[in-house]
Amino acid sequence: MAVFPPQPNAQGVSTSFVVYYSSVDESTGEMWCPDCVRAVPKVAALLDSPHAPDVFIQYVGQRSEWKSPSSPYRAEPYNLTSIPTIVKLEDGVEVSRLADPEFNEEGALAAFVFGTQKQEVVKPLVMVGGNGKVCTDDFCEF
Template sequence: MITKHYLQGYEEFSKFFSGEFDSNDQIVFVYFTGSKLPSGESWCPDCVKAWPVVEKELEKFPENCHFIVVEVGDRPTWKDPNCPFRKDPRTKLMVIPTLKRWNTHQKLEGDQCEKSDLLELIFGSEE
C-alpha cells in the first residue's frame, strides 16, 4: 500500500523530516510543487502539466512506499534566491516540479516529470 503525505511550506517539511516521520525502511518519494491557488491548481504551469502524468504513474507505484507531496510556497516565496528549499542540503531545489527518491541521487526535474518513461524508471528502480 502507498502511504501519501501532503505538506505545505518549509516549516512543515522540516518538522516532518526532522522527527515525526518514520519510513519503516520503505522507499520514499518526495514531489516538490508550487502551492495551490484557490482554483485547486498550482501557480506553477510546469507543475500543472506534470501532475496528471505523475498521478497516472502512481498507479504503478511500488508496494509499501511513501509518496510525499511538498508545496514549496507561492511564486514570490519560490522565486526568492534565499528560499529555504533552495538552500537546504537535503533538497537543493533548482526547479519545480522536482521528484526525488529520498536518500538517493535519483531525481527528475522540470519537464522530466512529464515523461512517463522517466517516471517508470525512477519508481521502478532498485537503488
C-alpha cells in the same frame, strides 16, 4: 496510502519519494506552475499503481516565495533548482532526483521510480506535399 516512516524492503532499505510542486494559487485554485499542473496526472497514475511506492508531496510556496533567492527550498538540504522535482530517498538519504524538464518527458517518471526502461515515444510521420498540405499517419489536411 503512504506509511511514515517508510517500511524497509526485502533488502532492508526503506525507499520513499518526495515530489516538490508549486503551491496552489488561492485566486485560481490551481498550482501557479504549469509544469507542475502537467505533472499531477503522471504522479496520480503512479500513486494508483498496484506497486505504488511511498510518495510524499511538498509544496514550495507561491511564485514570489519560490522565485526568491532566499527560498528555503533553494538551499540545503533541498537544493531545488526547478519544479516539479521528485527526490528518491533510501533510509531517509537522497540517492537521486528527477527534475523539470525531464520530469514531464514521456515515461521518465515511471522509469525513475520503478527503474524500468523509459518508453520511446513514436512521433507520427509528418509529410508536406507539393501542394503544401500537411499529412500525418492519421490525418491529412486538404
